[in-house]
Structures are given as C-alpha cells and as structure tokens.
Amino acid sequence: MLHRIFHIARRDLTLEFRERYSFLSAILYLIAITFIVYKVFGRIEPPTRIGLFWILILFTCINVVSYSFSFHGQKRKYYHYILYRSYELIIAKWLINLVKMLIAGFLLVLLQSIFADEPMKDIALFSKVYLLSIFGMTAAMTLISSISSYSQNQNTLIAIMSIPLLIPILLVGMRLSLISERIIVDTEIDNYLMMLVGIDIVYIAILIIFIPLTWKA
Amino acid sequence: MDIKKNWWKVLSVILMLYVLIAGILIPISPGLLDFDNSNAITGQKYNVKVKAYNTHFDQAKNLNAYLLLPSDQMLPADHIDLINAVELSASFSIPQDIIPDSVDRLDCSIVIDNEIDGYVQYPDAVTIKDTGSVSQLLEYKALVPISSLQGVDDFNFPFRPIVYETVRNTFFHVAIWMAMFLILLVSCYHSIRYLMSTDLLHDQKSSALTSVALVFGIAGLITGSMWARFTWGTWWTNDVKLNMTSIALLIYCSYWILRSSLTDIDTRARLSSVFNLFSFIALMILVMVIPRMTDSLHPGNGGNPAFGDEDLDNTLRTIFYPAIIAYTLLGLWIAQLSVRYYRAKDNIELMIYNNSK
Numbered sequence: 001m002l003h004r005i006f007h008i009a010r011r012d013l014t015l016e017f018r019e020r021y022s023f024l025s026a027i028l029y030l031i032a033i034t035f036i037v038y039k040v041f042g043r044i045e046p047p048t049r050i051g052l053f054w055i056l057i058l059f060t061c062i063n064v065v066s067y068s069f070s071f072h073g074q075k076r077k078y079y080h081y082i083l084y085r086s087y088e089l090i091i092a093k094w095l096i097n098l099v100k101m102l103i104a105g106f107l108l109v110l111l112q113s114i115f116a117d118e119p120m121k122d123i124a125l126f127s128k129v130y131l132l133s134i135f136g137m138t139a140a141m142t143l144i145s146s147i148s149s150y151s152q153n154q155n156t157l158i159a160i161m162s163i164p165l166l167i168p169i170l171l172v173g174m175r176l177s178l179i180s181e182r183i184i185v186d187t188e189i190d191n192y193l194m195m196l197v198g199i200d201i202v203y204i205a206i207l208i209i210f211i212p213l214t215w216k217a
Numbered sequence: 218m219d220i221k222k223n224w225w226k227v228l229s230v231i232l233m234l235y236v237l238i239a240g241i242l243i244p245i246s247p248g249l250l251d252f253d254n255s256n257a258i259t260g261q262k263y264n265v266k267v268k269a270y271n272t273h274f275d276q277a278k279n280l281n282a283y284l285l286l287p288s289d290q291m292l293p294a295d296h297i298d299l300i301n302a303v304e305l306s307a308s309f310s311i312p313q314d315i316i317p318d319s320v321d322r323l324d325c326s327i328v329i330d331n332e333i334d335g336y337v338q339y340p341d342a343v344t345i346k347d348t349g350s351v352s353q354l355l356e357y358k359a360l361v362p363i364s365s366l367q368g369v370d371d372f373n374f375p376f377r378p379i380v381y382e383t384v385r386n387t388f389f390h391v392a393i394w395m396a397m398f399l400i401l402l403v404s405c406y407h408s409i410r411y412l413m414s415t416d417l418l419h420d421q422k423s424s425a426l427t428s429v430a431l432v433f434g435i436a437g438l439i440t441g442s443m444w445a446r447f448t449w450g451t452w453w454t455n456d457v458k459l460n461m462t463s464i465a466l467l468i469y470c471s472y473w474i475l476r477s478s479l480t481d482i483d484t485r486a487r488l489s490s491v492f493n494l495f496s497f498i499a500l501m502i503l504v505m506v507i508p509r510m511t512d513s514l515h516p517g518n519g520g521n522p523a524f525g526d527e528d529l530d531n532t533l534r535t536i537f538y539p540a541i542i543a544y545t546l547l548g549l550w551i552a553q554l555s556v557r558y559y560r561a562k563d564n565i566e567l568m569i570y571n572n573s574k
Binding site: 198 | 412461464465467468471474475478479480481484487488490491492494495496498499502503506507
C-alpha cells in the first residue's frame with residue numbers, strides 16, 4: 001500500500017512539475033504580497049508579522065490545494081477510479097500538498113526574516129507549530145476541494161467551506177507562534193500542542209474515512 | 218388526528234406550555250441586593266441600610282436581622298427600622314470580645330430573617346475591626362446559634378447576584394442549544410443512513426433537520442446575546458465560546474451553500490451527507506473542546522463549574538429538562554412537516570411532468 005501511495009505521489013509530482021505554473025503562481029502571490037506589505041508599512045511589529053504570516057499561509061493553502069483536483073477531467077477521474085483505491089490516491093494528494101505547503105512556509109519565514117531584518121526567536125517551537133498546523137489544514141482542504149470539485153463554482157465554494165474549518169487550527173497556531181516570538185508568556189505550550197495534534201488526527205481520520213464516499217460518482 | 222401515533226407532538230406542546238407558564242410565573246427567591254456600610258468597629262454601634270429583592274418585610278410579624286460570624290454564631294440587631302417591603306435599616310452593637318485572638322478582623326454576612334420569606338443573606342458583607350477605642354457604653358446582645366433561623370419551604374427559582382430574574386433564560390438559551398445538539402445528532406444519524414442505503418428520503422430528513430438546527434442555533438445566539446446584555450453589559454463580547462459558536466454556524470451556512478451549488482440530486486445528497494458529518498465533528502471540536510481549554514465567561518469553561526449545584530438547582534431542573542425535550546420534539550415536528558412539504562412538491566412536479574408528456 002505504501003509503495004502504491006509513493007508511486008502515485010511520484011507520478012503526480014511529475015505531472016505537477018510539468019504544469020508548475022499553478023504552484024509557482026501561488027508562490028509568486030506569496031512573495032508579491034510580502035514585498036508590498038513590507039514596502040508599504042516599512043517596519044512591522046512582531047504581532048502583525050505573525051498575523052500576516054498566518055493569513056498568507058491560509059490563502060496560499062487555499063490556492064495550492066484547490067488546484068489539486070481542478071484540472072482533473074471527468075475521464076481522468078474514471079481512470080483513477082479503476083486504477084487505484086480512493087484512499088491511496090487521496091493520501092498521495094495530501095502528501096504532495098503537504099510538501100508544497102512546507103516549501104511555501106519555509107519561503108515565507110525566510111522572506112519575513114530578510115525584510116524584517118531579525119530572525120524568529122524560537123525557531124524550533126515555531127517550526128513544530130507550523131508543521132502540525134499544515135498537517136490539519138491540508139487534510140481539511142483536500143477533503144473540501146474533493147467535495148467541491150463536483151460543483152460548478154469550485155473556487156468560491158472552497159473558500160467558503162474551508163475557512164470556518166481552518167479557524168480553530170489558525171487560532172491555536174497563532175497563539176503558539178505568539179508564544180514562540182516571546183510576545184505572550186504561557187506555561188501551557190504542551191497543552192496547546194496536544195490540542196493541535198488532536199485536531200490533526202480528527203481531520204486526517206475524517207479525510208481517510210469520508211473520501212471513498214465522495215468518490216463514488 | 219391520531220393521538221396514539223402522534224403522542225410526541227401532543228407531548229411537545231404540553232411541555233412547551235408548561236415551560237412557558239411555569240418558567241415565567243414561578244417567582245425568584247428573595248435575596249439581598251445592596252447595603253450601604255461595610256465597616257464595623259468593636260465596641261461601637263454599627264448601622265446599616267439594606268435593600269432586598271422580592272421580600273415582604275412590611276407584612277412580616279417576626280422580623281430579625283443578624284450578623285453571621287465565621288463561627289456560625291449570629292449577633293442579633295438591637296433594633297430594626299422598617300422602610301418598606303424591600304428596605305430596612307438595622308443597628309448592631311458590636312461586642313469588644315467578638316474577635317478571637319488568633320485573627321485581627323472578622324468577615325461577617327448580613328442575614329435578615331422573617332417567617333414569610335425565610336432568611337436572606339449577603340455573604341461576607343461586613344468587616345469587623347478592633348481599633349481599641351470604646352466611645353460609649355453599650356448593652357451587648359448574646360450570640361444566638363444559626364439553627365434559630367426560620368427556614369421556609371417553598372418552590373422558587375434561586376436568587377443569584379448579577380443574574381437575578383434572567384435566570385429564567387436557562388430554559389430558553391441553554392435548552393435551545395441542547396435541543397440543537399440533539400437535532401444535529403439525529404441529522405447525522407440520517408446522513409449515515411443515507412450513505413449506507415442511498416435512500417433519498419434520509420437525505421431529505423437530514424437536510425430538514427439541519428435547517429431546523431440552524432434556526433435553533435440562531436435563536437440560541439439571540440437569546441444568549443440578550444442575556445449577555447443584562448449580565449455582562451454588552452450584546453457581544455470577545456468570549457471564546459461566542460466566537461466558536463458563530464464559526465460553527467458559519468460552517469452550517471456553508472453546508473447550505475454546498476447544497477444549493479450542486480444540481481445533481483444524488484451527488485448533492487452524497488456530498489452534503491459527508492459534509493454534514495464533517496461539520497458536526499468540527500462543531501464538537503469548536504464548541505465542546507476548545508472553550509474548555511481557554512478562559513471563558515460561560516459556566517463550564519476555563520475552570521468554571523457547569524451543571525453543578527451552583528448553577529442548576531433542583532427547582533431549575535424541573536423546568537430545564539422538560540424544556541430540552543420540548544424543543545427537541547418541536548424541532549423534529551417542524552422537520553417532519555418540511556420533509557412532507559418537499560415530498561409533496563416533488564410528487565406534484567412529477568405529476569405535471571407525466572401529464573405533459
């Protein structure tokens with residue numbers, strides 16, 4: 001099973017590399033917004049920087065993940081349905097989205113560090129939080145994009161359905177990253193991390209359980 | 218109408234009437250609202266004017282005022298001046314040896330006792346200090362035990378500071394939320410039934426139940442907002458539970474957008490069933506888990522107790538639990554009517570279609 005998942009992931013990565021404009025446009029969007037914001041405001045205080053980071057990650061996530069089903073024609077869907085088990089396909093897609101979001105997050109941290117001229121204060125905690133957050137975010141977004149790929153106005157629907165679902169992750173992630181920037185002091189870091197892990201597990205479990213049901217068209 | 222088959226509809230109406238009538242008409246227990254003097258000195262007179270709520274001081278024959286000491290002994294008042302049914306002023310002579318050697322001050326409660334209302338008290342109202350000065354010679358009354366209070370056994374809602382009469386909102390705000398959760402649970406059951414059987418009736422039921430639950434959720438938000446205006450002072454606060462419930466309602470609104478954006482009936486039924494289950498789990502995370510981990514003004518969150526004896530005493534329970542049942546049954550009834558309406562509409566459309574062929 002793992003072998004098959006990696007096989008699908010590798011094939012999809014190749015396809016993505018051929019049609020790389022979608023991911024690169026999302027990255028360009030990220031860089032452009034960061035550049036504009038830093039040029040307009042000059043110096044940005046750490047809380048604003050954290051807020052900006054998470055908002056940009058949210059919209060990049062929506063951009064990146066909504067592409068994962070959009071150029072799948074009806075015929076390719078039937079082909080996949082015959083060839084693979086649905087959960088293998090979806091885990092492969094999820095892994096690819098995860099890799100993309102990792103790249104985007106790394107780039108954004110790098111950009112913000114360069115523009116703000118100061119590095120993150122607790123990079124270990126921050127990367128832990130970021131990793132845990134995108135696990136849940138990409139899982140929820142992959143399910144939503146798979147659901148909304150049946151509809152006509154796909155992109156609007158993805159934004160409407162996913163933002164409420166991502167808010168709990170964003171709230172916990174924002175609080176933890178404020179702690180990592182030493183802006184607020186909290187002794188319950190482990191508690192919040194466990195909360196993130198719990199949300200991740202629930203969303204990933206939902207993804208794997210429900211995908212076969214949405215796939216049956 | 219067949220009463221035997223539709224007994225639960227009759228039950229819902231009876232319970233609803235019971236909740237409305239009993240919940241509005243049963244009075245709040247008497248209590249003390251306010252007093253004007255919180256410092257007493259040993260060896261001197263202590264005068265206090267007390268404002269109470271829902272009491273009958275003017276009709277009472279046996280009216281007494283006490284200071285309740287931490288040792289469960291009570292100091293009776295020298296005399297009481299009645300102002301009206303809810304106001305009186307009392308004066309006490311504080312004995313010099315009232316403070317034990319181990320402490321330097323005493324926090325006492327004001328207790329007012331009569332045979333109509335029973336006793337009412339304001340906890341930790343007065344601080345007695347010893348300044349060592351004796352200004353006048355007083356006749357001190359002997360302390361009496363706490364068992365001499367006149368308990369009255371009547372059926373009243375509890376008197377809570379800050380909340381006062383709005384304690385009745387428990388039967389509306391809290392009960393509507395509970396009913397919403399139960400209805401969403403039934404809706405999830407029908408979603409699972411649809412995914413297992415692909416019978417469109419289950420999808421219709423689940424969507425009707427979800428829309429009823431959405432209406433209940435909005436009603437719960439409005440009643441909660443009113444309650445917040447009276448107790449916390451604003452219509453909307455930044456409380457975590459408020460934010461999380463509004464997000465949860467947004468998720469259910471997006472359920473409706475999803476339904477309306479899909480045109481194929483089977484695809485719509487399948488995807489919206491999946492999304493219904495998904496959003497119920499998200500609702501559980503948002504409303505049940507996260508508020509418990511952070512500070513909240515709501516009972517039950519951030520270390521506040523909920524459904525303990527502090528919040529919900531037995532008089533409230535006798536209305537609160539029937540209220541939950543009444544709202545749930547009423548919601549199921551509305552959903553049933555809605556399902557019937559849409560089925561009838563579908564049948565008529567089918568008939569017109571067949572006739573036109």
